[in-house]
Amino acid sequence: MQMKQYPFYFKATIILFGFVLFVYSLAVLRDILVPFCFALIIAILLNPLVNKLQQRGVRKIFAIIFSMLIALLVFGGIMYFISSQVIGLTENFPVLKAKFYELLNQLQKWVRSNFGISISKQVDLINEALNSSKALVGQTVGTAFATLMIVFVLPVYVFLLLFYKTLLLNFLYESFAEKNSTQVADILKQTKSAIQSYMIGLLIEALIVAAMNSTALLILGVKYAILLGVIGALLNMLPYIGRIIAIALPVLMATVTKNGYSTQLGIIIAYIIIQLIDNNFLIPKIVSSKVQINALVSIIIVLLGGALWGVPGMFLSIPFIAIIKIICDRVEGMKPLGKLLGDEIPTKHKGLVWGPRKAKASLSETIVNDTK
Numbered sequence: 001m002q003m004k005q006y007p008f009y010f011k012a013t014i015i016l017f018g019f020v021l022f023v024y025s026l027a028v029l030r031d032i033l034v035p036f037c038f039a040l041i042i043a044i045l046l047n048p049l050v051n052k053l054q055q056r057g058v059r060k061i062f063a064i065i066f067s068m069l070i071a072l073l074v075f076g077g078i079m080y081f082i083s084s085q086v087i088g089l090t091e092n093f094p095v096l097k098a099k100f101y102e103l104l105n106q107l108q109k110w111v112r113s114n115f116g117i118s119i120s121k122q123v124d125l126i127n128e129a130l131n132s133s134k135a136l137v138g139q140t141v142g143t144a145f146a147t148l149m150i151v152f153v154l155p156v157y158v159f160l161l162l163f164y165k166t167l168l169l170n171f172l173y174e175s176f177a178e179k180n181s182t183q184v185a186d187i188l189k190q191t192k193s194a195i196q197s198y199m200i201g202l203l204i205e206a207l208i209v210a211a212m213n214s215t216a217l218l219i220l221g222v223k224y225a226i227l228l229g230v231i232g233a234l235l236n237m238l239p240y241i242g243r244i245i246a247i248a249l250p251v252l253m254a255t256v257t258k259n260g261y262s263t264q265l266g267i268i269i270a271y272i273i274i275q276l277i278d279n280n281f282l283i284p285k286i287v288s289s290k291v292q293i294n295a296l297v298s299i300i301i302v303l304l305g306g307a308l309w310g311v312p313g314m315f316l317s318i319p320f321i322a323i324i325k326i327i328c329d330r331v332e333g334m335k336p337l338g339k340l341l342g343d344e345i346p347t348k349h350k351g352l353v354w355g356p357r358k359a360k361a362s363l364s365e366t367i368v369n370d371t372k
Contacts, residue, residue: 027308034312039157041319043165045199046071047192048367050162064162068155085227187330194326199319201287201364202237208286209233209278213246216270222250223257232271236278238302238314247271286363293321294343 026033046067053063111117161168169188176184214229222228232246247268254263283292293301298318305317321341328338 023308030309034309034316035154036157037316037320038312039154039161041199041316042071042154043158043161044192044195045203046158046162047165048196061163064159067162068158072155082227082230085224085230187327190330191323191326195323197364197367198287198322198326199364200367202319204286204364205278205282206233206237208282209236209274212274212277213271216274217250217267220254220263220266220270221258222254222263222267224253225250228253237318241299241302241314243275292343293318293325293341297321297341 046064049067049070050060050063053066054060058066172188173181173184210230210233212229213232214226217225217229228250231249235242235246238245250267250271251264254267255261298321301317301321302314305313305315307313309316325338325341328334328341
């Protein structure tokens with residue numbers, strides 16, 4: 001039976017309509033999907049520990065509960081540490097606020113003397129900018145509150161994903177023809193290992209970057225150095241955009257709390273050195289080298305994630321585009337898309353392309369392999 005061939009414009013319209021419907025569904029179901037996506041990442045991270053406990057004879061349900069308790073203790077410890085630092089910041093907030101207004105007044109006088117813009121005009125421009133951004137701020141705050149309201153479902157999601165892991169995997173196996181079962185099993189196994197190593201590598205990288213940031217700020221005498229260092233490490237997960245904000249925060253703190261500009265210059269130099277170490281050593285050696293996303297895709301996907309799901313979407317965008325790249329690299333028909341997402345630049349656009357040398361296993365990949 002001959003298949004009916006549809007014209008290109010018809011197929012393109014159907015594809016575009018499906019894509020718009022998919023994005024609209026993601027936006028509408030944001031409050032449900034955001035905690036589920038975070039739960040999926042946590043379940044992937046806890047899966048090696050659950051497997052290790054089961055190999056030691058622990059029943060599956062107790063292995064899951066014990067793994068979740070460990071994760072809860074780690075998360076609680078981090079939140080306690082950050083909250084204690086924030087409390088110290090709020091105690092000195094009136095002093096910092098007064099210093100900030102003093103600097104703002106000096107800046108307004110400098111702008112008036114050099115550019116001829118009156119202080120009242122500057123205030124009007126600032127108010128106009130703030131009013132235009134109210135919708136975006138309201139959306140971000142609304143997303144944050146909605147996420148906090150349903151954050152209690154995270155443990156439920158994580159538990160059920162780990163408990164029904166075999167059921168979900170069997171569904172994936174049975175969704176394809178039996179003749180492809182071996183290939184599907186191989187793809188799932190490689191994908192699971194790569195995702196786990198990538199996420200574990202990100203956590204190790206964040207800890208090292210937080211330590212380097214905090215040490216540099218402590219040496220420079222910046223107030224709340226540890227808090228700013230940890231925040232900088234978290235923002236470092238947002239490529240390029242997050243790194244700029246990570247530098248701006250301690251620079252602003254030093255400007256408000258210190259005289260002169262030597263400390264600010266020292267912060268910029270220290271953070272540039274840390275970024276060089278991160279890009280040239282930590283990411284290749286610790287984070288899985290198989291899951292590098294190029295700069296263009298990283299910036300676009302972070303902005304799209306922020307527009308779709310707010311701040312949580314910005315943090316979720318990079319891990320999930322990395323998961324998509326992992327799958328694309330292992331499915332024959334999707335390898336061109338995987339190459340497009342990756343950061344490897346071919347030497348020629350046609351003909352022979354210099355292939356990459358086989359990369360040595362990263363630290364995160366070694367950890368995942370040892371837990372199998």
